[in-house]
Amino acid sequence: MSKFYALFGLIIIGQLVGVSHAQSINSQSCDALNNLDVPGTVLRLSNGGIEITNADFVPASGRAIADNGDVILDLPEHCRVQGEIAPIDSNAPSILFNVNIPVEWNGKTLQSGGGGLGGSRNTSPGRKASGRWDPQPYTDTYPLTNGYATFGGDEGHQGNDISFVYNDEALRNWASDSFIKVRDIAIWLITHAYGRAPDFNYFSGESAGGREAVMMAQRFPDSYDGIIAVTPVIGWTYIHIGDNRIRSKLVDGWLDADDISLIADKTRELCDADDGLVDGIIARYMECQMNPQILLCPEDGEGEGCLSAAQISALNAIREPWASTVPYAHNINRFPGFGTTGDEDGLDNQYSFYMVGTVPPLVPLPPGRGWQQGLGGILNFGALWVRHVIAQDESFQPHNFYAPAYSDRIQYLSGLFDATDPDLSEFHQHGGKLIVLQQSADNAVSTPMIAEYYRSVVATLGEAITDETLRFYVGPGGSHNGGGVAQADLLGLLESWIEEGVSPSGEIPIHDIDPQTLETRRSMVACVYPMYTHYNGTGDINDSGSYSCAHRADPLEYQTR
Incomplete structure (x- = not known):
């Protein structure tokens, strides 16, 4: 070359x-x-x-x-x-x-x-x-x-x-x-x-x-x-197939604003302080492994302050890795999930805007573009991708998507689009x-x-x-x-x-x-992977000089909670 x-x-x-x-x-x-x-x-x-x-x-x-x-x-x-x-x-x-x-x-x-x-x-x-x-x-x-x-x-x-x-x-x-x-x-x-x-x-x-x-x-x-x-x-390619998988899980396990706040609050309660500062940011993002099962409603029912089994399944589909049934370019065989952020209800209401939306996914999805108003942006991307780019059928129903049936097409697209x-x-x-x-x-x-x-x-x-x-x-x-x-x-x-x-x-x-004012509201430090941003314990929390990059914990010492 x-x-x-x-x-x-x-x-x-x-x-x-x-x-x-x-x-x-x-x-x-x-x-x-x-x-x-x-x-x-x-x-x-x-x-x-x-x-x-x-x-x-x-x-x-x-x-x-x-x-x-x-x-x-x-x-x-x-x-x-x-x-x-x-x-x-x-x-x-x-x-x-x-x-x-x-x-x-x-x-x-x-x-x-x-x-x-x-x-x-x-x-x-x-x-x-x-x-x-x-x-x-x-x-x-x-x-x-x-x-x-x-x-x-x-x-x-x-x-x-x-x-x-x-x-x-x-x-x-x-x-x-x-x-x-x-x-x-x-x-x-x-x-x-x-x-x-x-x-x-x-x-x-x-x-x-x-x-x-x-x-x-x-x-x-x-x-x-x-x-x-x-x-x-x-x-x-595989993130949008993953997005569509999440969309399908949310049909029965959709999460509303209260559910999202419950998830974020519990995640921050468990992991926010581990970076040296309780400020709503989980800087030790790799090590926060909040187990969604702790939010399961008693006897798989529904109620205040808990999630149904279908909602737990949807949350796991968002956060956890899943094995692919079709090989992608450059020996990729899984999607690693989105992980745990603790900011699901934070900036721009991220889960509502990008992920779960403000309305449940439509089933069936009307023919055409496939962009459902009110649904999270990446879920719309997933539906659009499997409908128009993989299946090449404007009437295709995303919840019926079965990847092995389109293996050749997926591998072709992965070779074109995936920068892996x-x-x-x-x-x-x-x-x-x-x-x-x-x-x-x-x-x-x-x-x-x-x-x-x-x-x-x-x-x-x-x-x-x-x-x-x-x-x-x-x-x-x-x-x-x-x-x-x-x-x-x-x-x-x-x-x-x-x-x-x-x-x-x-x-x-x-x-x-x-x-609009060009005023600096806060400064911190970004760290080379796999280090993370840690508050030094003293100093202005809005000043980057109060932070340093720390090594992650030994995974054996940091168990799922």
Whole structure:
């Protein structure tokens, strides 16, 4: 693979040699991009042609307030380029992309990952440089303002119409192809604009974009110098099959708001103090093994302050590992569950929003998209995935799903979507660096799933090579998509590691910053796995200096309670 990408680089350089280019961008050279003829051969993957649909010069702007009250920081003057990559299959959608080319360039690029089902161009000149909820602190100057050329695409389809998944080219674009296609045209445009290639190329993504980020390190190891993956849904196929399994359990064992509070209260009662501080955060997330059976109603009845047997079964389906009846890519044979967070009723009412919803699952589920209003987001993802992507039948009933009947299809999809390849040796040989950040209380992405992937990388590369290539941090508490104490300067960390050779510390400051006042509400530390955040016993609990990273307990000394 490395030889191919080296040859590709020589081809691109060869196309640029002898051609005169401006060394900076201005309104005139930006406007000239509207007439630029871009050959489809600048992409390493097959395509139906490339078109620049618009290029306009955007003047600098000062601080402003968004409609939701969030602060928007200063933005620099830049050239905004929009374009389209046509498909080979005329029935597949095009890929739409944006490239932001700053007047003052620092020689670096930052690509944005997507999110959810995709369908919108995932780059912004502002703080959402990753395309969604950026892990960078709200107070940090934007990457574009710092001189980065930023870019991203729509993942190969537009809007929320799910019909694109029935087209294989569109499905492959969503899985990974669109990101490298957008990368190739963006680097070509940036090189054209400045007359030289970038010094460093970075990628940042969160959630689904985090999956894409990890996959770029696996599949296109020579194309990026540094990658940031936040709360990455790396086991995309099997986590959504797991989500659908949970959905089926909740048909009879649905959990309402009172049930969720009961679960969270009991979990915190047993485990909150073990990290040195009773604050609603269970930082020793690996060791909190609250046994749901202690909440079972007497004689399997129903009553106040207890759960029925069906509800216990549903809770176990959420938290506990389960063996797969179908093998997934890279020798994955189980889903490790979501584990115990103690924040089920916390930020954004996580279980209600992401998991169980505010209404029980519908059976039967009406034909069509399969997105039930009021049901938790990941359960809707599970139903949508098995209905439209696996069964390919808009009338399919998710509660009837039997994985072995679709074994070939599942294995094909797992090979496309699951970013679980532990062999990062080519990325290491390239000198690439990958930083992964997960929140311990994320109830939408499984922390145990990411931990298992990390352990598989160590088993494949060895500890020394892994340490030169990958950092996996876990932040205390928080939620999916950046809620709580979840903002960290990962881009600065990556820059220092790659450009200055400064290896990241085992603990990094992580913050909760108000997006409207820009005041820091709390700071703690995120720790490299498998260490956890521990309060030192003295000092301001809102100051990161009051915390350190501690080793986990001996599992034999920390039994299920």
